[in-house]
Amino acid sequence: MLFSLPAVVLALGTAAGLVDAAPSPPRPLTIELTKRDLRLKNDDGSVNIAGLQAQTVALTHKYNRNRNNYRYHALGEGKNPESRMAREKRASAGTIQLTEQSMSVWTGKVYVGTPAVPFNIYFDTGSSDFTIASIACGTSCGTKQRYNYTASSTAVKTTRTVTTNFVDGTSSSGTLYTDTVTIAGVTANQQALVAASSLSSTVADIASDGLMGLAFSSLSGAYTSSFMFTVNSQGTAAYPYFSMRLNNNGPSEMTFGAFNRLRSASGNPRWYQLATDSGTYTYWQFGMAAPWVNNKTALSTPTNHIIDSGTTLIVAPPSSAAEFWSHVPGSAVYNSNFWTFPCASPPQVDFAFSRITLQRWGVSQDSFNLGYLAEDPTRCVGAVIGQNLGLGSSWILGDAFLTNVYVVHDVANKRIGLAIPR
Ligand SMILES: *[C@@H]1O[C@H](CO)[C@@H](O)[C@H](O)[C@H]1NC(C)=O
Ligand SMILES: *[C@@H]1O[C@H](CO)[C@@H](O)[C@H](O)[C@H]1NC(C)=O
Numbered sequence: 001m002l003f004s005l006p007a008v009v010l011a012l013g014t015a016a017g018l019v020d021a022a023p024s025p026p027r028p029l030t031i032e033l034t035k036r037d038l039r040l041k042n043d044d045g046s047v048n049i050a051g052l053q054a055q056t057v058a059l060t061h062k063y064n065r066n067r068n069n070y071r072y073h074a075l076g077e078g079k080n081p082e083s084r085m086a087r088e089k090r091a092s093a094g095t096i097q098l099t100e101q102s103m104s105v106w107t108g109k110v111y112v113g114t115p116a117v118p119f120n121i122y123f124d125t126g127s128s129d130f131t132i133a134s135i136a137c138g139t140s141c142g143t144k145q146r147y148n149y150t151a152s153s154t155a156v157k158t159t160r161t162v163t164t165n166f167v168d169g170t171s172s173s174g175t176l177y178t179d180t181v182t183i184a185g186v187t188a189n190q191q192a193l194v195a196a197s198s199l200s201s202t203v204a205d206i207a208s209d210g211l212m213g214l215a216f217s218s219l220s221g222a223y224t225s226s227f228m229f230t231v232n233s234q235g236t237a238a239y240p241y242f243s244m245r246l247n248n249n250g251p252s253e254m255t256f257g258a259f260n261r262l263r264s265a266s267g268n269p270r271w272y273q274l275a276t277d278s279g280t281y282t283y284w285q286f287g288m289a290a291p292w293v294n295n296k297t298a299l300s301t302p303t304n305h306i307i308d309s310g311t312t313l314i315v316a317p318p319s320s321a322a323e324f325w326s327h328v329p330g331s332a333v334y335n336s337n338f339w340t341f342p343c344a345s346p347p348q349v350d351f352a353f354s355r356i357t358l359q360r361w362g363v364s365q366d367s368f369n370l371g372y373l374a375e376d377p378t379r380c381v382g383a384v385i386g387q388n389l390g391l392g393s394s395w396i397l398g399d400a401f402l403t404n405v406y407v408v409h410d411v412a413n414k415r416i417g418l419a420i421p422r
Helices: 047-076 081-092 227-234 316-326
Strands: 030-034 106-110 117-124 130-133 156-164 171-183 185-200 208-214 241-245 251-256 270-273 285-293 303-307 315-318 339-342 349-353 356-365 370-374 376-382 382-384 395-397 405-408 414-420
Touching: 047 156, 130 171, 156 185, 156 208, 156 227, 171 227, 185 227, 227 251, 270 356, 285 356, 315 316, 316 382, 339 382
Parallel strands: 117 208, 130 185, 303 395, 315 382
Antiparallel strands: 030 106, 030 251, 106 117, 106 171, 130 208, 156 171, 171 185, 241 251, 241 405, 270 414, 285 303, 285 349, 315 395, 339 376, 349 356, 370 376, 405 414
16 A cells, blocks of 8 residues: 555754854754655656545545635634534535545644643644544544543643544544643643544544644634644744745754744745735735746736645646646646646746745746656646635645745734745
């Protein structure tokens, strides 16, 4: 089975040896991330279409739940919990079983409770609940580390039961607690967390004990603040930031309470104010953004672009994806989600945000090219896919984009900072 291959552990580089005039955060603010190889490209370099297709299913689950939460909290729709549960049940009916290779998985160490117990947590900037396996969980939690709330002196149980996303977008549910949570030496007191009593069986094997969403509370099933927002409200971090370097070919890391200058090759980040949904902060998203192909804009109407570490590819509404691909010389439709391009002449793909089109952020060939077709090695599948996720005209920039930048999320000033990574 593909997913049983050992995870690729990306150790932190020996950055301490590199002299850098700019201040960098003390080491404890930064944790290394472990990437699991998803095997979306086969060993011979051909594309794993089944694995990619499974990603689209997982995304549908996740974005449906986010949307239901947003409608419930921000728009007051479905306030009757019964009808909401019924709707969620309907939404997840008839779904196919996912295989573990379908997720993009970036995990790191998170400490929960008093005394603090380490958990291996999957960081997802495209959702907002923190869910961990708990002692209330039966066999569906497999061999995961379980949160023992009776053993934590700082655990406080609430009366609420919450249904959340889990790693593959399927649901998990459990009781809402608050407890002390520490990441990279930064502590949030009374952080809301869902102690899962059930997980989808397909995710039981994943080398992650839980999922930490890092977006805004309007996407949260519990309508509670995610880690860095809690930390910021308690005033314990030096800067109201969490920063992420996702790297397919070297060390990956997250920094809480700072911006790690050692990871920037372009000095200070360039800041972009967040776009909202009808005045409500939801995702980490750029407004007035657009893709470019070979130095020309490839979308006539700029729109919101969401950044999401829990999405592998770059996802556009189908008509928007078609417009993008019409600008790629030699492109062809592969199926309802995917397009191909001539492997020998790949497009140069960049993104421009908030009308600042002079600075564009590129997607490397390595990130853009998902592999060649087994049936025609001259054709390669591209990372921009078409899928209707109910996000209006918005695009999602997943790992295929994020592995090309250093990203700073500023929870206080509601902005995203980008830097050229190193
Ligand atoms: C949880 O902690 C309590 C108190 O330390 C202990 O008695 C109990 O055995 C633990 N439960 C599990 C399932 O580990
Ligand atoms: C786009 O413009 C840059 C800068 O002028 C240039 O280096 C690059 O070759 C151009 N790319 C294409 C595909 O024309």
